Amino acid sequence: MRIVIAGGHGQIALRLERLLAARGDEVAGIIRHAEQADDLREVGAEPILLDLESSSVEETAARLRGADAAVFAAGAGPGSGATRKDAVDRDAAVLFADAAVQAGVRRHVVVSSMGANPKHEGREVFDVYLRAKGEADAHVQSLDALDWTILRPGMLTNDAGTGLVRLEANTGRGPISRDDVATVLAELVDTPATAGLTLELISGSTPVVVAVKSVAGN
Numbered sequence: 001m002r003i004v005i006a007g008g009h010g011q012i013a014l015r016l017e018r019l020l021a022a023r024g025d026e027v028a029g030i031i032r033h034a035e036q037a038d039d040l041r042e043v044g045a046e047p048i049l050l051d052l053e054s055s056s057v058e059e060t061a062a063r064l065r066g067a068d069a070a071v072f073a074a075g076a077g078p079g080s081g082a083t084r085k086d087a088v089d090r091d092a093a094v095l096f097a098d099a100a101v102q103a104g105v106r107r108h109v110v111v112s113s114m115g116a117n118p119k120h121e122g123r124e125v126f127d128v129y130l131r132a133k134g135e136a137d138a139h140v141q142s143l144d145a146l147d148w149t150i151l152r153p154g155m156l157t158n159d160a161g162t163g164l165v166r167l168e169a170n171t172g173r174g175p176i177s178r179d180d181v182a183t184v185l186a187e188l189v190d191t192p193a194t195a196g197l198t199l200e201l202i203s204g205s206t207p208v209v210v211a212v213k214s215v216a217g218n
Helices: 011-022 032-042 057-064 082-103 126-143 178-190 208-216
Strands: 002-006 026-031 045-047 069-072 107-111 145-154 154-159 163-168 173-178 197-203
Touching: 002 011, 002 032, 002 082, 011 026, 011 032, 011 126, 011 145, 011 178, 026 032, 032 057, 069 082, 069 178, 082 173, 107 126, 107 178, 126 145, 145 178, 154 178, 163 178, 163 208, 178 197, 178 208
Parallel strands: 002 026, 002 069, 026 045, 069 107, 107 145, 145 197, 154 173, 173 197
Antiparallel strands: 163 197
16 A cells, blocks of 8 residues: 655654554655655655645645555644644645545545634634644545545644544544554554544544544444
């Protein structure tokens, strides 16, 4: 299985790339800076140099063509302003989804955020972020050509993963380690029966495989 990940040098993406490569998948990560390439190679991923803030749908689709699945894990990151929240968390996510449609890559998994809502009110940067994520999610949800799954993790931590989570349509707020987010993403990519679901994720007591099978109805 070939999987292309947007935001390939992000903390969750690097963890996910390592997991996917270890299980034998062919993994590629989209990065903005050439100096990030070695970090991807170290975890077993092929680096693809492409700036989603300035590339076209056609250019992005060319990098996606031939993939079995696409994962959007890019983000403007902490410390960025409202303009970059819109440019990355909304516009790049929309472009990546449209490129997946053009490339014929149906399986599409998005890392969103708990509280994402296109109608979220407020003028603070975090309000803009939640609105941008919500607008991007709404666009993905409108695309019939994609078998999409949207994952909305709670508060991210760098704690060691436990492999025990709570994965539901509505979990309520709570923490979740980046390790466990990556493990859930790897399972979701491989579970097309979760297509059409928007799921929240926090730490819990259910093993990841069981949690994913449960929401998939298996």
